[in-house]
Amino acid sequence: xxxxxxxxxxYRGTSPPRFASPAELECAKVLDYYGxxxxxxxxxxxxxxxxxxxxxxxxxxxLYLPEQDLYVELTAMKQSLVTRKxxxxxKLRERYPDVKIxxxxxxxxxxxxxxxxxxxxx
Amino acid sequence: xxxxxxxxxxxxxxREPILIGSLKASLVFISDLSRAIPILHAIDFxxxxxxxxxxxxxxxxxxxxxxxxxxxxxxxxxxxxDVVDTGLTLNYLVRTFELREPRSVAAVTLLDRPYRRLxxxxxxxxxxxxxxxxxxxxxxxxxxxxxxxxxxxRVLREV
Numbered sequence: 001x002x003x004x005x006x007x008x009x010x011y012r013g014t015s016p017p018r019f020a021s022p023a024e025l026e027c028a029k030v031l032d033y034y035g036x037x038x039x040x041x042x043x044x045x046x047x048x049x050x051x052x053x054x055x056x057x058x059x060x061x062x063l064y065l066p067e068q069d070l071y072v073e074l075t076a077m078k079q080s081l082v083t084r085k086x087x088x089x090x091k092l093r094e095r096y097p098d099v100k101i102x103x104x105x106x107x108x109x110x111x112x113x114x115x116x117x118x119x120x121x122x
Numbered sequence: 123x124x125x126x127x128x129x130x131x132x133x134x135x136x137r138e139p140i141l142i143g144s145l146k147a148s149l150v151f152i153s154d155l156s157r158a159i160p161i162l163h164a165i166d167f168x169x170x171x172x173x174x175x176x177x178x179x180x181x182x183x184x185x186x187x188x189x190x191x192x193x194x195x196x197x198x199x200x201x202x203x204d205v206v207d208t209g210l211t212l213n214y215l216v217r218t219f220e221l222r223e224p225r226s227v228a229a230v231t232l233l234d235r236p237y238r239r240l241x242x243x244x245x246x247x248x249x250x251x252x253x254x255x256x257x258x259x260x261x262x263x264x265x266x267x268x269x270x271x272x273x274x275x276r277v278l279r280e281v
Contacts, residue, residue, distance in 0.1 A: 009183060033173050033184055034210040035217070036241065068241055108238060111255065114265075115207065 008032045012066055013039045023076050023109055024062050030112070031065070039064040043071075045099070047091045059088045061101055071101040076109060126230060126248050127158025130200065133247075138162045139198040144215060145169035145188065146270070147204035150262035151232045151250075155202060163200075166192045170211065184214060199224045204262060205233040205253075209241040216245060233258065 005025070010032045011017065017040035019025040024040075031038045042064045048057035061071035075085055082105065089103055104112070130139070138161070143152035145167050156165055169188040199219055206212055212229055219227055230248035235255065259265050260272030269276075 030173055030210065031240075034214050035184065036210060036213070065240065068243075070240065070242075072240065102240070104238075107255065111238070111257075112208070114257065 006032075010035055010037045011039070012037045013042060017041075020062075021074075021076065023074050027063065027072070027074055027104075027109075027112070031063070036065060037067050039066065045092050045096060047088060047095060057088070057091075059092050069100055071099065073101060073103045074109060075103065076106050078106060123154050123158045123250075126155060126250060127160065129248060130155075130159050130230065131161045134163070134198060134200075135161060137198050138164070139200050140164040140166060140192060140194060141200050141202050142190065142194075142215075142219075143167045143202045144204070144211065147262045147264065148202050148232075150270075151204055152202045155230065164192060166190045168215065170214070186218075194219060194222050194224045197224050199227045201227065201229040203229060203231040205235065205258075206231045206244065206246055207235045207238050209239045209244050212244050212246070213241040232261075 005016070005019070006029065008017075008028070011028075017028065019028070019040070028038060028040065041060050041062060044058050044060040046055050046058050048055075050056050061073045063072040063074070064070070065072065073085070073089070075082055077085070085103070089101065092099065092101060141152055141156060141159075141163055143149060143165070146169070152165065156163070167188060168186065168190055171185040171187050201212065201215055201219070203212055206229070212231075216227055216229070228245045228247040230250075231246060232250040233253045234246065234249045234251070235253060238255075257265065257278040258275050259269035259278050261275040262270055263275065264270045265278060269278075
């Protein structure tokens with residue numbers, strides 16, 4: 001994907017982020033603009049393993065804000081199509097009750113786009 | 123408005139706080155709020171370049187368009203916001219003001235959307251209304267710089 005990646009000031013990861021969508025990039029840029037330290041996909045949470053202990057389901061939230069100890073997952077899918085993601089999130093909260101995570105739905109992203117004049121077009 | 127004003131007056135009795143409005147949307151709110159606070163207080167304004175305008179201007183770090191006129195060192199600061207949503211703007215303002223060593227920093231917001239907060243450690247002490255996920259215009263709120271002048275807060279419906 002040909003995303004134009006700027007030089008980030010508040011990025012706290014060790015390797016350059018490889019964004020999967022324009023929405024992820026734009027949200028990262030907003031955080032950076034306001035000086036909020038952030039990381040991109042720093043941790044994968046195991047949600048389910050089989051009888052041999054092999055991972056059969058996992059979840060990697062898009063962003064992590066270390067100062068807030070908050071994970072953020074962004075989804076540009078329509079509300080009607082986010083059932084699978086909601087189920088994963090529910091599992092994550094059950095398995096890792098101490099982990100703070102927030103899901104930003106398409107509508108939330110649209111509101112952010114209005115407020116910050118983002119270009120979320122893919 | 124009277125409830126907010128009375129609450130602030132009670133908490134800051136004898137302290138002469140300074141209200142700091144974040145331009146532009148809080149302009150109408152701070153005008154009404156100030157008149158509802160029956161104790162001595164000062165008013166000042168700050169304006170930050172929004173993310174979108176910064177993009178258009180070609181720089182990528184936040185920029186202060188209008189800084190405070192007053193020295194807030196040792197003073198009780200009350201940041202006046204139109205709405206606290208993600209909390210990014212208020213977080214920046216509070217961090218910036220705290221560098222100037224005020225006696226205290228609190229915030230009052232007309233509207234609050236706590237469900238979309240990305241930063242939680244904000245000193246939001248006074249809240250007018252917790253609102254649903256609607257787009258508001260009027261009473262200082264705009265959409266692309268339009269509708270600020272409407273005397274009342276209105277929900278914008280997409281047709």
